[in-house]
Amino acid sequence: MTAATAHAVRQQAIAWLVEARSGAMTDAQRQALARWRAAHPAHEAAWAQVSGALDRALQPLEPFAAQGGSHAAADAALGALLQPDRRRRRIAGGTLAVAGAAFTCLLAHRITPLPGLLADAHTATAERRTVALADGSRLLLDARTAVDIAIGPGSRRVHLRQGALIAEVAPDAATRPFAVHTRHGEAHALGTRCMVRVQDERTQVAALAQAVALHASDGLRKAVVAEGQGAWIDAHGTITPTPTPAADLAAWQRGMLALQDGTLADVVEALRPYRRGFIRVSPAAARLPVLGVFPLDDTDHTLQALADTLPITVRRYQGGWMVAIDLA
Amino acid sequence: MPARPLTPPSIAVLYTDHHGWLLGWLRRKLGDTAHAQDLTHDTFVQLLAAPPLPALDNPRAYLATVAKRTLFAFWRRRDLEQAYLDVLAAQPRVHQPTEEERYAIVQALEAVDRVLRSLPATTRQVLLLNQLHGLPYREIGDKLGIAEITVRRHMARAIGACCALAEP
Numbered sequence: 001m002t003a004a005t006a007h008a009v010r011q012q013a014i015a016w017l018v019e020a021r022s023g024a025m026t027d028a029q030r031q032a033l034a035r036w037r038a039a040h041p042a043h044e045a046a047w048a049q050v051s052g053a054l055d056r057a058l059q060p061l062e063p064f065a066a067q068g069g070s071h072a073a074a075d076a077a078l079g080a081l082l083q084p085d086r087r088r089r090r091i092a093g094g095t096l097a098v099a100g101a102a103f104t105c106l107l108a109h110r111i112t113p114l115p116g117l118l119a120d121a122h123t124a125t126a127e128r129r130t131v132a133l134a135d136g137s138r139l140l141l142d143a144r145t146a147v148d149i150a151i152g153p154g155s156r157r158v159h160l161r162q163g164a165l166i167a168e169v170a171p172d173a174a175t176r177p178f179a180v181h182t183r184h185g186e187a188h189a190l191g192t193r194c195m196v197r198v199q200d201e202r203t204q205v206a207a208l209a210q211a212v213a214l215h216a217s218d219g220l221r222k223a224v225v226a227e228g229q230g231a232w233i234d235a236h237g238t239i240t241p242t243p244t245p246a247a248d249l250a251a252w253q254r255g256m257l258a259l260q261d262g263t264l265a266d267v268v269e270a271l272r273p274y275r276r277g278f279i280r281v282s283p284a285a286a287r288l289p290v291l292g293v294f295p296l297d298d299t300d301h302t303l304q305a306l307a308d309t310l311p312i313t314v315r316r317y318q319g320g321w322m323v324a325i326d327l328a
Numbered sequence: 329m330p331a332r333p334l335t336p337p338s339i340a341v342l343y344t345d346h347h348g349w350l351l352g353w354l355r356r357k358l359g360d361t362a363h364a365q366d367l368t369h370d371t372f373v374q375l376l377a378a379p380p381l382p383a384l385d386n387p388r389a390y391l392a393t394v395a396k397r398t399l400f401a402f403w404r405r406r407d408l409e410q411a412y413l414d415v416l417a418a419q420p421r422v423h424q425p426t427e428e429e430r431y432a433i434v435q436a437l438e439a440v441d442r443v444l445r446s447l448p449a450t451t452r453q454v455l456l457l458n459q460l461h462g463l464p465y466r467e468i469g470d471k472l473g474i475a476e477i478t479v480r481r482h483m484a485r486a487i488g489a490c491c492a493l494a495e496p
Contacts, residue, residue, distance in 0.1 A: 010491070018483045023464025053494035054487050057443045058459050060436035066461045072422040074460040079415035080408045080437050081444060081456055125428065144426060162423060200423050278432035322432065 136170035164197035206246035
């Protein structure tokens with residue numbers, strides 16, 4: 001094949017890839033693309049090269065992609081990457097403007113503290129801690145948890161901003177109610193122990209000793225979770241029972257994750273607060289069913305156990321800072 | 329037999345003779361000693377990772393050239409991170425990233441920025457709306473006020489740029 005034909009085939013492959021990403025490809029076009037790829041080995045090779053180059057270039061954006069109703073990370077990444085490169089432009093035309101394109105930073109970027117995390121109490125990665133409240137109640141905070149505490153004359157309120165907690169509610173002479181609230185709703189302890197976990201899209205509540213009353217943030221929907229049971233409140237205020245018993249939802253208090261009917265995504269979600277760095281799991285691998293009990297305090301061990309028992313590959317980068325899990 | 333030096337002698341000499349000068353130069357650019365120390369270190373790490381040094385008439389000019397590259401990368405990382413956090417902070421009820429997550433976020437943004445920064449703003453925007461927000465071309469065209477055929481031309485250009493960078 002001459003250089004000119006190779007260039008032409010490459011341009012065709014690019015045109016097909018543009019078509020494939022249009023969001024409006026018809027079945028007829030899909031079949032035409034399959035026929036074009038099968039027509040000549042050079043076509044298939046060009047397709048693999050072009051689509052592979054684009055995938056590799058965009059792969060770091062995968063964790064930011066908009067999912068369901070949540071596009072905060074996608075908007076933020078878009079905003080960052082659309083910024084003009086002010087300083088580079090100022091010296092463009094100079095000797096080194098575009099020189100070191102493949103330039104790697106070998107050192108960690110020193111980061112200033114984040115003002116948004118000025119909570120009353122918080123825990124770091126892989127840290128669990130008990131906090132005593134003024135009324136004699138106690139909160140056990142899971143790793144990477146932040147709470148605001150307001151024990152007032154008429155009420156006892158804990159705002160769970162991030163992470164999970166188990167509240168051990170002390171009896172109160174003034175019979176002030178005890179509530180844990182999150183962005184999705186409120187859990188009122190009717191008894192002595194309950195677990196609350198907040199995630200981006202929903203909040204999980206488990207009634208460990210006696211019942212818990214749930215109020216969705218829209219103020220309309222309410223439900224009572226009986227002792228030993230768990231429930232979700234989502235961003236729309238819908239309350240659904242969890243199939244997992246309350247004791248399993250609170251297994252993190254002993255540093256364990258217990259899953260009876262879970263997926264790899266659930267395991268990774270539970271490991272993240274216990275691991276410095278970043279775990280990325282491909283959507284196909286995330287759907288794999290997982291059952292068992294896993295230690296949270298030794299994430300390397302848990303990742304290895306998963307790699308040994310599931311059809312996945314676990315790759316570590318930068319000394320384990322970045323972990324990528326894919327189908328084997 | 330004398331112990332073999334860990335670094336090529338020329339870099340060791342550069343370090344001994346000009347480390348203090350480079351630190352001062354970077355401190356003047358940055359107005360901050362801690363960052364200047366980091367970037368001085370980064371600059372020498374760059375030199376160690378690079379091919380052997382050429383014969384240098386003016387070692388300080390060479391050091392300054394490499395240090396400028398380090399400096400631009402540093403400024404760009406900081407701008408990317410700040411812009412990311414600004415957009416995030418403007419949205420209510422969003423999980424704010426932890427320090428570890430921010431590190432990974434900046435690494436990822438920087439990797440993509442290296443590929444995209446040679447492209448015009450509209451081309452970048454078309455590709456990112458398609459990739460990050462999963463928008464079909466018709467919606468991208470509506471959003472940016474350009475024709476769908478123009479959206480396709482920008483996509484083709486962006487894909488071409490990714491291929492060109494992927495080549496050895």
